[in-house]
Amino acid sequence: MTELWNGLVKAVELIISLDPEVMQIAGRSLMIAVSSTVIGSVICIPVASIIHFNRFRGKRFLVSLIQTFYSVPTVVIGLFVFVFLSNTGPLGGLGFLHTPVAIVIGQVILITPILLGLTISALSGVDRAILDTARSLGASGLQMAVLVVKEARFAVVAAVIMGFGRAISELGISLMVGGNIRGFTRVITTAISLETSKGDIELAMALGIILIFIALVVNIVMNRIQQR
């Protein structure tokens, strides 16, 4: 129990005192996860719309496949990205291994299935009556698509929040392709892993609490946006 309490006290201390190293790590975590989420959303929301609004053979199978990839372990993605970005790998020449860029690449791959799948679900959830009304009022195909995306925006934002949550909370990718380099690629989850292995359980717990705090703030902000 004392460990839990000390962790909480330490978290509050670190947040109030704005410990520079902790703030830097937290800021980096946030920046990397936001970058991944923005890039992922920019790619996935239009692609999901295209999948949703078009009829083609194997569409169901494709959606099932996307949903299957929700559960890909982060270490597997980490491993593949590592092999690609390693100096001897196909993209080794870019020199991205052990940089924040490598983490962003991994996280985008991680959240792509979630963003695609949940956006497709969101679009599918739009009430048919709205579509019928729009069609009867003479809406064109494009106008209908825009209407559906607008109607589904709550669920789409929920998908984005979900993607962000998965990105900021993952450990495997950051550890394997980021390398947990102090002052460069150390993020909250890798710092927790390191501090635990060093025996600083309280600091590790404090970092965990800060991670949850960041997630809370981001969710409040996103919900505010959603409610406008």
Add this chain to the structure above:
Amino acid sequence: MSLRLRNGSKIAGAVLIVVLLVGLIPGVIGCTAEEEFPLHDPLVRFKIATTTSLYDTGLWYHLEPIFEELANVEMDIVYAGTGIALEYGRRGDVDAIIVHDRAREDVFIADGYGINRRNFGYNFFLIAGPPDDPAGITGSTAAEALKKLHDEGVKDADTVKFVSRGDDSGTHAKEKLIWKEAGFDYEDVRNSGEWYVEAGKGMGPTLLMANEMQAYVMADISTFLAYNLKRDLSIEPIVDKDSIFLNVYAAIAINPETHPKAEIDIANQFINWLISDEVQEIIGTYGTAEYGRPLFFPIASCDMPGCPPVEDYTTPVPAYMK
């Protein structure tokens, strides 16, 4: 008409989201260029992979800024067990490695991946266990101790357990070496029952696991002391006097002929700096304030069987000529 108004507010909402998301992009890119992603930094990045024991004890936190200033480089330190560090080296993902497994170091160099190996420090391994020592290994040699642990563990896994790193690290390699000396085939040991636990983790978590299970464990003295100070372990060193426990750390530069992108000049400077009097003195005193004794010893004080020959660490590495 009312529909349109409702849509109007929705459009405003959608526009707001887009504006905010777009607004984030320059912020992200701005940070990309300035501090978070200093890929175009004029400073050279010099990357090493180091064994976890040197990292977990905080030694690199201490040494990193000194070398960064000296060589005007940005030093990236990836910590990994010897097995992974060697793999990074083989792939050319780092410029130098710090490891502690002589046999694999020699293979690494013979295979053309590394050059300019220098030993720069050492300490010792130990076998820790429950203070009441249920296997009765007090006073044994390392090999005798493992043999007793095996015999007692096979008999009664509830009272005698051994937690192995099981991760191909330098510590794990040393453990295997001692099993060999004790006359065991390692594969037989691994499969001899539930008394033998393979953690697959770094030194610290393995120690914690042994502590929780009240099991025996082999650790390097520095990680043991560091962890004991922070977590107040209930297991304690039982066997720690045996020359086979000698644990020598080595720095190896990545061969630029195999990996032309490796920063060989900085790696050479780094290795020479590690064996310099300045750093040797830091290594010999590091940890004294916290633990009442140093965690590592300067390589020159090594004078027992198994120590590297003097010229192995007193000769600076030559500059690299293409």
